[in-house]
Every structure is written in C-alpha cells, then in structure tokens.
Amino acid sequence: MVGSSIVRCLQSDGYDNLVLRTSSELDLRDQQAVANFFETHKPEYVFLAAAKVGGILANNTYRADFLYENLQIQNNVIHQSYKNDVAKLLFLGSSCIYPKLAPQPLREESLLTGELEPTNEPYAIAKIAGIKMCESYRRQYGCNFISVMPTNLYGPNDNYDLQASHVLPALIRKFHEAKVANQPTVEVWGSGAPRREFLHADDLGNACLYLMKNYDQESFVNVGVGTDLSIKELAEMVKQVVGFEGAIQWNTDKPDGTPRKLMDVSKLHKMGWNHTIDLATGLRITYQDFLTKMNEYL
Ligand code: GDP
Numbered sequence: 001m002v003g004s005s006i007v008r009c010l011q012s013d014g015y016d017n018l019v020l021r022t023s024s025e026l027d028l029r030d031q032q033a034v035a036n037f038f039e040t041h042k043p044e045y046v047f048l049a050a051a052k053v054g055g056i057l058a059n060n061t062y063r064a065d066f067l068y069e070n071l072q073i074q075n076n077v078i079h080q081s082y083k084n085d086v087a088k089l090l091f092l093g094s095s096c097i098y099p100k101l102a103p104q105p106l107r108e109e110s111l112l113t114g115e116l117e118p119t120n121e122p123y124a125i126a127k128i129a130g131i132k133m134c135e136s137y138r139r140q141y142g143c144n145f146i147s148v149m150p151t152n153l154y155g156p157n158d159n160y161d162l163q164a165s166h167v168l169p170a171l172i173r174k175f176h177e178a179k180v181a182n183q184p185t186v187e188v189w190g191s192g193a194p195r196r197e198f199l200h201a202d203d204l205g206n207a208c209l210y211l212m213k214n215y216d217q218e219s220f221v222n223v224g225v226g227t228d229l230s231i232k233e234l235a236e237m238v239k240q241v242v243g244f245e246g247a248i249q250w251n252t253d254k255p256d257g258t259p260r261k262l263m264d265v266s267k268l269h270k271m272g273w274n275h276t277i278d279l280a281t282g283l284r285i286t287y288q289d290f291l292t293k294m295n296e297y298l
Contacts, residue, residue: 195259
C-alpha cells in the first residue's frame, strides 16, 4: 500500500528512473540477495517502505515473525545502503513505537520513555531498532538516513484479509459483505472506546517525497492528520459510507490494544507540509476502490 503510493507520487512528480521489485522478485529478508541487488543497481535514493505489517490480531499472533522479518528487512536494506553509498535513505516506522501510556498527542520526544503496548511490542521493537540504525549510521558513518513515523494508514492496495488486516479495511469488508448478504448485524472487535488517527496512503506518499527532498536531520518525524476518533465513531462512519442498515455487535473478547494513538504533527506542519485527504473523503474513495478491485483484494 505505502510503496505503491510512493511510486504514484514519484511518477506524478516526473521521476521515471525507478528501480522497483516485488517481494517475490527480491526477498529483502535474504542478506545475499539484497547485497547482490544493491551492487548491481546502485540505487541513489532509497525509500524503505517494505515491512511485515498487520492489525492487532496478526501482530499479537505472529510475534516472532513480525520481529524477525522486520529486523531482517531493515538490517539488510540499511546496511547495504551504507555499503553502496546511497545518497539518502528514508525509513518508515509506525506510531506504535511510542509507549502505551505516553502523553497524547504523541510527540517525537516520547520515544523510549515507557513500556510499549503488549499486542504489538515485537513489531514496535523492530521499528525502534530501524530508527536507531538510521541514527547510528548517520553518527558513525555520516549517512543521510532519515526516519518517518506514520499514523494508522488506509488506501489503495490495503490488506482486506479479516485475520491480518487493520480496523479500517476490515470494517469496509465486513459492512459490505453484510449489506450484500442482508445480514442483521456486523461484529466489530473490542469495546469501541480506543481512539485512532487515520491517514490516507497517498498523503503519506506525498509526505515521504516532501521529506526526501527537504529534510536531512537525525531526529525522526511524525506524519498524521492531527485528529482522531473512537473505533465506535469510525464504525458508524464506515457503516454509513457502505450503506449497511443493520446493527453493530461489539465483541469484547477481542483486544482493544492501546487506548489512544494520536500523533503530534506540529514538527511537520512547521516545515510546511499538511495532509489533503480528510477521513470522510478518504473513506468514500477507498470504498469505491474496494468495489472496483474486490476480486484482486479478496
Ligand atoms: P492497532 O491500531 O495496532 O491497535 O491495530 P488495528 O487497526 O488492528 O486495531 C485498532 C482497533 O480497532 C483495536 O481496538 C481493535 O480491537 C479494533 N477493531 C474493531 N474491529 C476490528 C476488526 O475487525 N479488525 C481489526 N484489525 N481491528 C478491529
């Protein structure tokens, strides 16, 4: 989802010398394969958007895979970027790097000030290691490696698998399928009380390009919209966009996860960047995209 959005942004900005590989063409977990790729192609600028990602259930279930695969990917790409003199690398992290009970909105300075949310701790530890790699290669070797922390994302090419996906695509699929099948209820996980912030992937792609061009500092940068809503409010919005007329059933046997995850985006705003797609608009275009590409997504 993020990679394809960065590619769209680069192309619409006129960049046409893009070196792209799918995960089946190049396994970034494979140290030798990544070394060979960098030595052959010598990329000048690297966007490291590849990662093993998933929602609360996948993160909590495949804890070893989330830790191992993400560490492998970023170790290989960051180290080879250093060895092959990449001019600049942008590493993408996640808002889950922040302590579970950090003051909201989450400021960049809150990193490593408290305990992490247990459901996605392995993923968060890998992402924190990635931030520290960029910082350390910069300090020891003078590499221009920067890190960017996006909030919860959604958009084209999202994952709609109900066991692995994040909440927003899961709700689009659940409400859509319930509407089509004329079901009376839809099950939504947790209490509905947790609050989350949602950024459209195209806004993130745009922010990545902006930061690649304009930002060269060691400290990482949050990317978000600066406002959040409860899962209950989100469920009502998705229900309306999809046009489902039944009831919502809350399954409190499923975890709530972290109570709130709202980014402080003042650092990015001060640099002059702002998002352009509000949630109501983003939800409508994402549901249309889901309807068009359902066969590919499911
Ligand atoms: P998180 O932001 O890392 O917690 O990841 P998610 O996007 O998976 O979950 C966000 C919140 O939405 C949690 O409180 C979930 O319990 C809740 N939620 C409600 N229904 C669903 C669902 O169908 N799928 C997912 N993934 N989360 C859901």
